[in-house]
Amino acid sequence: MTERPILNPRERMALPRTEMPARGAGVRARDFQEVNLGFSQVLAAAEAERCLQCRNPKCIDGCPVRVNIPRFIELVAEGDLRGAATSLLDDNALPCVTGRVCPQETQCEGVCLRGKKGDPVAIGALERYVADWAAAHADELPHATPAPSGRRVAIVGSGPAGLTAAGELVKTGHDVTIYEAFHAAGGVLLYGIPEFRLPKDIVQQEVDRLRSDGVHLEVDAIIGRTWTLPELRAQYDAIFLAVGAGLPVFMNVPGENLKGVYSANEYLTRVNLMGAFREDAETPVLKGRRVAVVGGGNVAMDAVRTARRFGADEAMIVYRRGHDELPARREEVHHAEEEGIRFELLTAPLEVLGDEHGWVRGLRCQRMSLGEPDASGRRSPQPIPGSEFVLDCEEVVVAIGTRANPLLTHSMPGLTLNQWGYIVVDDEGMTSIPGIFAGGDIVRGSATVILAMGDGKRAAHAIERYFERVEALAATA
């Protein structure tokens, strides 16, 4: 342990933010290895010193899973990584993931007091550092084995919401089984987020840790087909539905069924889950020289940067609003720009054009201008008359969102859905059916990993309270 300098507040405020090292854009845009390199111990300790240890820390409120951020940072500053890891894992079931994919700028770092005058503490980078240390030193961390509660909980879906809920529920001794439709666990962490942003080994580590804690995993199990929800309900004391949104949204323009048009779901699943980024992969994926990705969110950035890594000379974002309106995490936009991604902003597709053999040859688009803010508060794009043009490309990836998949929800009569097919829940995350809870994208629509994790944690606690109510009721009966 290194000697810790004693700093006065002025000295502390003078410390500049430590930026996390990243691989050079020229090199990384040609392979699928992780872009960010993470802090070294020296960098982490230096950055940890910048935390002011606020009496009323806003960062905790800014975190959807309420990680006790000042505490783990304090322990990093003290050089107590074991303590920091224990504290972090207590609050967050998937810190290796959130340290990499959270939009910290709008959450913890967005409300960090230091951000009012200068740069906020690099909380995300510190979280990633501590989480990676914990994964590498799993044997040194305390491992509690709670007494069995005698209650069984089924979790449907092994994405961020499901994994988080499982992690919380095994802590109190419940017998937890996760059902996953794919052949491997992780959900969007596995099929959606690319290797260069979230290495799949890390997802596997997080899943393995939950399994070593006693969580059961049933893959190839499609609830709504292999088993119905009523069948699960008969076997479990509570159920948490975390199946994600599921269905891709297409643009509904002519030419969308031409060869070379993908949903982002299909494109990314082929690359990530099925491993098409590896040379010897069995699952094929098209590798166009010119690829247009429609959309401006994180999924669009993941898709366009993937196309670039497959050797696309022109990997383009086509987005109908402007740069400031891009919904993607700031770091992703920044990294994409560094990697030479072309941004066709204020541009809306009208038609996918094909050649005589049914392959994509271009995207007919029109330019847009931003009008007055709409109901969502965003300035709505208006077409500019006479601005039509053709963007030459051989591949189009549609990344404009997802909608609810009815496969599971339709297998349960009495489950209340909203007009878009998403599950309606109360303040505790419980559905219209007692004992069945839901969270993540099947409740929210398209959201983020960390919001899904927040739902998972909230549902786990609500399930705890539900069991207490059931017990109390049984006692009075």
Next chain:
Amino acid sequence: MFPIVDRAVLSPTVARLTIQAPRIAQIRQPGQFVIVRRGPGAERIPLTIADGDAAAGTITLVIQAVGKSTSDLVEMQTGEALTDVAGPLGRATELIESGHAVCVGGGVGTAVVHPIAEGLHARGVRVTSVIGGRSREWVIFEDELRRHGEVIACTDDGSYGRPGFVTEALKDLLDAGDVDCVYAVGPVPMMRAVERLTRERDVPTVVSLNPVMVDGTGMCGGCRVTVGGETRYACVDGPEFDAHEVDFAELADRLGTYRDFEQAAMTRRGPCQLAPQLAEAGSSR
């Protein structure tokens, strides 16, 4: 893991695998499919269930080697196991309640039409199966289908059964005039030819489509087909559709998306080794 408990070579590139998958065997319905993965790193392959035995906990898949992944599958042996069999997926066949149905099977599609014939027979529908292949060795599932009604086997080269295409035999049946519904599964050109025949005579026709697919639950949208002018997903809205509404040209075209990849993978792999095994099995068939 899903062990292979029985295996037979049916044609020069077609094998039948009987797989231990108790849950799927218990609840499967005609027309439904599974997605299988041979092992780590392997592709996800959608395959319509050809038969099953709920008591024994097994399902039967009939697989034609067309690319690397399917070649690897047909060469698997009894005692080996698939890492993944997910399902049953897709909607069940809409079976007619009574009358006369013709089940048309071309090549490996003959196995897919089998549970439909079985389901129809079970509810008292009269079933005539018209099945075919290029030559004798490509005609499969004749005995299985005969349990559920009359079978007319056809070969293109006349080496077995009625000479000519299945569509010619179907035309005769349609002209006889008492056909209430046609169920057709086979290569796209065959289904298209069946559709033309029945459209002229206004006979309801159901086809089972097998487009490119990844997850099988509606998530990827790769299996989108145009039916009645609308985009539908074969995995959750199908795999069976009203033949008279299907855009077959688009389906055939989209099926060619990965042709170059498949050819390259087969070149690296080397040809499927089923034909010698069939010759070895010889006349025991």
